[in-house]
Amino acid sequence: MKTESMSSIPRFDWSANQNLQSEVVVKTINAVEETREALQLLQSRKVVILVLDQLTTDKAQRVVDWMAGGTCAIDGQTFWISEKTFMFVPNQVEIKSQRSVPSSPSPCLKDISKDFPS
DSSP: OOOOOGGGSOOOOGGGOTTOOOOEEEEEOSSGGGHHHHHHHHHTTOEEEEEOTTSOHHHHHHHHHHHHHHHHHTTOEEEEEETTEEEEEOTTSOOOOSSOOOSSSSOOHHHHGGGSOO
16 A cells, blocks of 8 residues: 655645635634634634633643644744734645744644743
8 A cells, every 4th residue: 555645645725716705704712612613713724823821831832732742733933923913824824924834733832832922
């Protein structure tokens, strides 16, 4: 049985769909259980900005991990906006930023919080 590498699998061309409109949803997460709705928004190819400042760092990290996994599954990108605010972008949306993309698919909140004064 021959296996194909991921690079040889053709990608769907989202730009070919002219009826596709981008939508940005900003959502404050108050409980980890609300992550399911945010993942559904991402799955429907919406840009999702999550504000996680109502959660402890550990719970916020759990949400970021789940969202980053969902984002990675659709070949999207995760962007850090502020200490506990993240943007999850599906692959058909191009984001231009001077800020570098995290090296790991799921950024570590404990590392990020060092960049912000208390």
